[in-house]
Amino acid sequence: MLREYTKVFASVVGSQDRTRPVWxxxxxxxxGAYEEPDPEGAHPDGSPLIVLKMAEEFKSRQVIKSIFxxxxxxxxxxxxxxxxPFRDRGLSASILNGTVEEQMPSAWSAVGTNPVVTFLDPFGVAMRRETMTRLxxxxxxxxxxxxxxxxxxxEAVWRIGGNLELxxxxxxxxxxxxxGVERVDRFFGGTAWRQTFHDMRHEHGSAAxxxxxxxxxxxxxxxxxxGYDSMSIPVRxxxxxxxxxxxxxxxRHPVGGYKFADAACRATRKWRETYRKQELEEFLGRQRQESLFGDDFEMENAAKEGARQEQELDAQWVQNICDNIRNLGAHRLDVARDVSLILGHTLGLAGERHIRKAWDQLAEDGYLRPRDTSKKMHRSAMERA
Structure with a gap:
């Protein structure tokens, strides 16, 4: 998701003014990389290397500067x-030693008024709310x-929330x-979350x-x-x-949410492919002594089965989106602004190509007016026929 969305952000924002760096x-x-190697002996990329490899792809058309x-x-x-090695190849990569609260003002000063996307993946809930709202x-x-x-x-919120009592x-x-509870207080900006958590857990019986x-x-x-909207993608x-x-x-801009939803679609598909590959490798490791056909045969069958599953999911999600649009009953839906409503529970799974197919299907059924194929989807609006 980090790679997919920073790539989209750099493409969209950078195309508006290539003289400005994107941060x-x-x-x-x-x-920068995980200490423990994966089964193949490589050290998986951490977020800094994911960002820098993305920035390297843009080097010929857009300056992307990074602060870690x-x-x-x-x-x-x-x-x-x-x-x-990335610096040696001409990329900008600054490192600031300190906490987010200590160093973010310096980072913000370096960015100035240039476009910037900030990635925050704290351990637990370590960041103050004021860092978000005031900076x-x-x-x-x-x-x-x-x-x-x-x-x-x-998980940290429900675990620490479990340490509350009346x-x-x-x-x-x-x-x-x-x-631990006071750390969550700082993240949420006060103690009001405690009562909310307690009441909701008592009502539903679920900390999650x-x-x-x-x-x-x-x-x-x-x-x-x-004034900032937000969109959440569940990570499992x-x-x-x-x-x-x-x-x-x-x-701020609805196109940001729309592009994020579409980036999530691509990222979760890659995640499913990785998950299937891991399952296959585990299976082959268990069955290698008993297999009559060999790894190549099993891998080819697995690839075919994976493609079949993806086709089924695509068809299911297109139908879900059609049902969402019909159930909304709206005379007009702005694709970018209303993308969460259009996608419904397929948010994070389906994306632009699924919305396009659903629109075309509903137009063929006479429910929606046909889409203007000369317009980009995020600039389009669905209207009842």
């Missing part, structure tokens, strides 16, 4: 080694966009759990649902404070697992 800030950069913030000194040393989302509409991609740790009519931390509700309230409060370890994170984009 990417990574607030919790780490070492990391508080751990040993991680900074490893990060410097990991980004040096990162403080630009007025007449300035180039500043968007924030925040990975909200849903005492003398107030929701307070359990004894010994004060520090209570956490999702608390985060929805947080997003709405950010919108009221700053496996397709049928409960989400552990909500990767959330804060944006």
């Amino acid at each position: 990417v800030i990574d607030g919790y950069a780490g070492a 913030i990391e508080s751990d000194t040993s991680a900074v040393e490893a990060l410097d080694k990991n980004v040096t 990162l989302l403080s630009r007025t509409r007449d300035l180039p966009p500043s968007e924030v991609l925040l990975n909200i740790n849903l 005492s003398a009519g107030r929701v307070v931390p359990c004894k010994g759990q004060e520090r 649902q209570a956490a999702e509700h608390v985060i929805a309230v947080y997003r709405d409060q950010i919108r009221q404070d700053t 370890r496996r397709p049928h697992h409960e989400p552990l994170f909500l990767l959330t984009l804060f944006f």
Whole structure:
């Protein structure tokens, strides 16, 4: 998702003025690559290398500058080694040693009024709300966009929320759990989330649902404070697992949300492909001694089965979008502004090509007017026939 959306952001914003650099800030950069290698012996890219490899693709048409913030000194040393080859090839990659609260003002000063997307993937809930509202989302509409991609740790919220109790009519931390709860207080900007979490958990019996509700309230409060809308994509370890994170984009212009939803579609498809590959490798590892046909045969069959599953999902999601549009019953839907309503529960799974197919299908059925194929989808509006 990080790669897909920063690539889109650089393409869209950079095309408006190629003389301006486009900035990417990574607030919790780490070492740049994971220390533990994958089964093939490679060290998987961390967010800094994902950003720099994306920036390298743009080098001939757009200047992309990066700032990486990391508080751990040993991680900074490893990060410097990991980004040096990119610097040697002419890319801009600055490293700031310190916390987000300490170093973000310096990063913001370097960015100036240029367009910027800030990626924040804190460990747990480590960032103050004021960093969002008073700095990162403080630009007025007449300035180039500043968007924030925040990975909200849903699991941390429900885990720490489980350390709350009702005492003398107030929701307070359990004894010994004060520090963890107070970190969440700073993230949400006060203690009101405690009562909300307690009430929702009591009503639904689910800490996960209570956490999702608390985060929805947080997003709405950010919108009221700053004017920025937001869109969340659930992040899971496996397709049928409960989400552990909500990767959330804060944006001003509806096209940002639309492009984010489409980027999520591409990213989650790649994720499913990776997941299938991992399952196949695990299967082959277990069955290698018993297989009559060999790995090549199994891999070819798996590729065919994966393609068949993707076709089924595509058809299912197009039908879901058709049903969403019919159920909305609106006479007009702005594709960019109303993309969350159009996609419904397929948000994060389906994207532009599915919306296009659904529109064409509904036009053929006589429910919608045919789309103007000369216009880009994010500039189009669906109208009832």
